[in-house]
Amino acid sequence: MDHDPGAVFTKARPDDDEPPSKLDVKQAMREGYRARRQRRALVGGAATAGVAAVAAVLALSLTGLPGTGEGPPAGQDFGFDPAHAGYPYAPQEEWAVPQPELDAAAREAFGELAVEGGFLDAGALDYELPSDDEVTEMMASSGRGYYEALTELGYVNLALHFEPWSVPGNGVGVHLRGYTASDGDEEAERSAFTLTALQPGGWTVEPGPVGDAQFPQHLLDDGPSWTDEAPEFTSEDSGDGRTVMIADHGCALEAAVVYPNGSALRSSWDLDCEGQGRELSVVDLRAAMLAMPETDYDTGELAAPESALPPGWAFDEEWPAEVEAELGASVTGVTDAVEAAVPGAELASANAVQLQFGGAQTVRRQYSTRYELPYIDANAVAVNLSIRYVLPGGWTEGLPAEDESGDAYLLSCGADKPDVCETTEVDGRTVATRVFDLGDNEARWVVVFDPAGWAVAVETSHAGPIEGWDLEALVSLAVSLPAPVYDPAAYEID
Structure with a gap:
């Protein structure tokens, strides 16, 4: 306080x-x-x-x-x-x-x-x-x-x-x-x-x-x-x-x-x-x-901002403990979906996190999980999968325009990077993807935006191709994930 x-x-x-x-x-x-x-x-x-x-x-x-x-x-x-x-x-x-x-x-x-x-x-x-x-x-x-x-x-x-x-x-x-x-x-x-x-x-x-x-x-x-x-x-x-x-x-x-x-x-x-x-x-x-008397100030540079980040949440050190039950229920649901899509996948970590974004002093609230997959890439390194449920508050759906800052978004492409970002619609939900290939290294991101106000972001990377583990498979997994467990009434931001 x-x-x-x-x-x-x-x-x-x-x-x-x-x-x-x-x-x-x-x-x-x-x-x-x-x-x-x-x-x-x-x-x-x-x-x-x-x-x-x-x-x-x-x-x-x-x-x-x-x-x-x-x-x-x-x-x-x-x-x-x-x-x-x-x-x-x-x-x-x-x-x-x-x-x-x-x-x-x-x-x-x-x-x-x-x-x-x-x-x-x-x-x-x-x-x-x-x-x-x-x-x-x-x-x-x-x-x-x-x-x-x-x-x-x-x-x-x-x-x-x-x-x-x-x-x-x-x-x-x-x-x-x-x-x-x-x-x-x-x-x-x-x-x-x-x-x-x-x-x-x-x-x-x-x-x-x-x-x-x-x-x-x-x-x-x-x-x-x-x-x-x-x-x-x-x-x-x-x-x-x-x-x-x-x-x-x-x-x-x-x-x-x-x-x-x-x-x-x-x-x-x-x-x-x-x-x-x-x-x-x-x-x-x-x-x-x-x-104390009134003061005249130089307001010549006072102006309304051209754009604004959506309102997020003040950092609350008590929040992770308060949502322990909701996190556990959410992890159970997502783990079942991952194991069904990728047999042999194992949960490596799960926690509730608060991440600052852009120039904001507020945070986004997320349930974050990491899975170890039964794949070994071209560099003999085990492949991981990251899945983050992003709760309402502090982000904007979709992808930024070409000349727009990506601070308000969960996914954006770099203007000076060899990556490709696209959006599509799957079963009435917006799905944003990012593909980044550099040499033999491949990275894939998929974000599914749910009309209820939450989103889920899925990410993986590896060296060289892996059979059956491409962008299409990642999108299929992302759209199959169940909704996170949280109290919608507690996430209404004025």
Whole structure:
């Protein structure tokens, strides 16, 4: 069970008055990063000019001038649901900009509470960041961004100091972005608290399991997480367009504020779940959260994903034990079918497995078996047969299109490999096959997709031909296999 879901989100900044200068500092920083992508090294007189340019931008950005951000302004429609959208992957130096206003606001709102409540030592906030000149020189010499320069200078694990954060949206090819801060204790197994400010995109205000196994991700969970009991959960309108949510777990507090412009701030506080004796009231937490101002973010790259993996299952270490009876019954059925088709075949192994797929943080659930067949190939090696029942969730029927990723599919051909993939229909069911021959080595795959939502994948390989054991025989075996034993109602995915 994840007791530190707060480490999943990030970013916010004060609503300062418009400064006299019309320079969009953060946009200038981003343009500087993009220029460095094209020209990583500065030489001769260009190096001097580069240092001066970085220094000018950095000096302005560290004074706290607000960036306006790109994309639709607060309250304007994105043209798509931002909860189901995200940002392309990019190194942090290409999108992250200094957040001095966010740091200052967090210190003001949470600093005293964190110290008095026992979350921070009295001197934890008595630090100063390096001078503008130091950071400027490191940025120019390394061609890296502001936060990488701080790391190079040794400024890491600072309490209530926001740093860039980005995680992939589960299997959809986009990322969430933001900034995160904590107690800065690198030796602790879990942070005493985390603050995360989220840019619009990839998350939902609806409560649910917190973590990267879901997309969109949830800010807070109204179910059991820190303890075995559900928290006291409240959600209310603050009266100024913001939504405030609190989850009181007794030994821990979580809170989130959703702003009119589609951004959010989330925090998580471990009070006394393991006897730490820290203190923080719901009233004080709510007031501190509301003291944090709305932030404008650059949403210029926010877009809906072109494609998405089908929803799978969160990894559950208890699942294999829970389905032991169903696995046993399924193995009995498939073993009878294999022995009837290939007399002399022997079961070598069987287990329930959870396999991660594509870029997803979720898994596919499978009953996996391996059989030793009474065949010896041209290399004097015994031939094996693998049979996997794939239960509903986390996959798409059929074969991918020629220009489509195969991540969502149970079988696909490689564009640069000498293999052949085909689909056909047998008794109303889709059957996909893959044939891969390289020299004397032969490999065959067959996947049968059942209308009930499960599939069975059969695989074998050997050197040289084996009489009576060809693709036709493998297809005949695959379509004869009985249905796996499982509870269909438990495998309904919204």
